[in-house]
Amino acid sequence: MDDRTLIARVLAGDPTAERALYDAHVDRVFRLVYRLAGDRDRAQDYTQEAFIRAFAKLAEFRGEAALSTWICSIAVSVALNGLRKVKRLRNREVELDVVEPVLPTVTRSTADPDLKQRLAQAIDDLPEGYRTVFVMHDVEGYTHEEIGRALGVQSGTSKAQLFRARAKLRTALADFARD
Amino acid sequence: MDDEPLSPELRDAAEAYHLPPDTPREEMWQRIQAARQAGAQPGGGEAPMPPQVRTLRARQPARLPLWLGIAAALALAFGLGRVSSRPDTRWAADAPRAVAGASGGSVAFRVAAVEHLGQAESFLTLFRASVRSGAGRDGLAAPTARQLLATNRLMLDSPASADPQLRLLLQDLELVLAGIAQISPARGSEDLDIITNDLDRSAVLLRLRAAVPAGGGSPARPGVL
Numbered sequence: 001m002d003d004r005t006l007i008a009r010v011l012a013g014d015p016t017a018e019r020a021l022y023d024a025h026v027d028r029v030f031r032l033v034y035r036l037a038g039d040r041d042r043a044q045d046y047t048q049e050a051f052i053r054a055f056a057k058l059a060e061f062r063g064e065a066a067l068s069t070w071i072c073s074i075a076v077s078v079a080l081n082g083l084r085k086v087k088r089l090r091n092r093e094v095e096l097d098v099v100e101p102v103l104p105t106v107t108r109s110t111a112d113p114d115l116k117q118r119l120a121q122a123i124d125d126l127p128e129g130y131r132t133v134f135v136m137h138d139v140e141g142y143t144h145e146e147i148g149r150a151l152g153v154q155s156g157t158s159k160a161q162l163f164r165a166r167a168k169l170r171t172a173l174a175d176f177a178r179d
Numbered sequence: 180m181d182d183e184p185l186s187p188e189l190r191d192a193a194e195a196y197h198l199p200p201d202t203p204r205e206e207m208w209q210r211i212q213a214a215r216q217a218g219a220q221p222g223g224g225e226a227p228m229p230p231q232v233r234t235l236r237a238r239q240p241a242r243l244p245l246w247l248g249i250a251a252a253l254a255l256a257f258g259l260g261r262v263s264s265r266p267d268t269r270w271a272a273d274a275p276r277a278v279a280g281a282s283g284g285s286v287a288f289r290v291a292a293v294e295h296l297g298q299a300e301s302f303l304t305l306f307r308a309s310v311r312s313g314a315g316r317d318g319l320a321a322p323t324a325r326q327l328l329a330t331n332r333l334m335l336d337s338p339a340s341a342d343p344q345l346r347l348l349l350q351d352l353e354l355v356l357a358g359i360a361q362i363s364p365a366r367g368s369e370d371l372d373i374i375t376n377d378l379d380r381s382a383v384l385l386r387l388r389a390a391v392p393a394g395g396g397s398p399a400r401p402g403v404l
Binding site for chain 1: 183184185188189190192193194195196197199200202203204206207208210211214215218301304305307308311384385388389
């Protein structure tokens with residue numbers, strides 16, 4: 001079933017079509033959101049919220065991009081806003097002493113550093129825009145055109161940010177490469 | 180731009196970055212359905228109030244003077260804002276769906292409701308994270324929950340809750356906040372199970388997120404960089 005037929009059936013209130021739309025896109029969305037959030041609970045929350053918004057706004061989908069790209073743009077927006085909110089709260093140190101660190105953290109090890117761990121920390125330390133593009137392109141395999149549409153930027157911007165992200169990662173891991 | 184791809188070694192390492200587990204399809208689908216159904220409550224009439232909410236609210240002392248005080252303060256603050264700043268109607272565009280439809284409620288109450296729902300959402304997000312990480316049994320979240328509970332009750336009594344959808348959300352939120360406010364360190368895990376079940380069953384967190392503006396990154400404006 002093509003996107004247009006599926007959307008028409010969802011808008012007509014067909015629950016089977018709703019489930020079919022969800023099944024067709026949920027894996028890709030969850031994977032990407034998990035890569036960005038690094039936490040199962042938050043990845044689930046953001047994925048759920050993305051689909052709730054997608055269903056609510058489906059009538060506004062005009063088909064300029066693929067449905068998968070449109071849903072992905074909602075998911076990335078939801079995830080980044082959620083992560084920003086968590087970051088702001090952590091910075092403010094809300095009076096909730098019971099809370100463990102909620103952003104993904106990787107223990108920095110000075111002795112015998114493991115490449116994956118060091119790279120993960122370096123990726124976490126990237127500016128948000130660089131990290132998002134890097135994760136989408138180099139980790140999840142999105143094209144620059146897809147990234148541009150999902151993030152609402154030109155594909156050239158996506159390329160530039162990937163270039164800078166890689167450069168920063170190489171710098172961060174330079175000592176590792178020399179060892 | 181002449182860019183050199185990552186070395187194979189780095190690329191392999193990058194693939195391990197936040198490696199996703201299997202997609203919990205059914206679990207998420209059930210929550211999505213619950214949240215959508217809760218959001219599509221019949222528009223007319225007031226939703227029946229759960230017995231636990233009725234009991235909690237009946238126990239509360241008379242709060243009309245405080246209610247009036249806050250209403251007056253909000254109205255004054257809003258009035259001052261109108262006088263001292265240039266006209267700005269952006270709030271109207273950003274008002275959340277659940278709140279925007281409140282009929283007869285003043286702007287001040289709607290603004291206060293948005294603020295309250297945002298705070299509650301942040302609190303519950305952090306609370307749930309702490310529970311999942313094994314903390315949260317010592318009742319240290321209770322004071323914050325009590326503060327939010329007090330505001331929640333004011334919101335329930337205010338014109339902002341004229342919107343049935345918002346009212347239902349506030350009522351479900353009250354149940355959850357009341358549970359957290361009463362966590363006893365002695366029976367912490369039992370209490371937490373009940374609270375997290377309430378959170379999941381009523382999809383309060385999802386509904387809060389849907390009700391609160393996304394801070395400039397809405398799906399209608401997907402640009403995030």
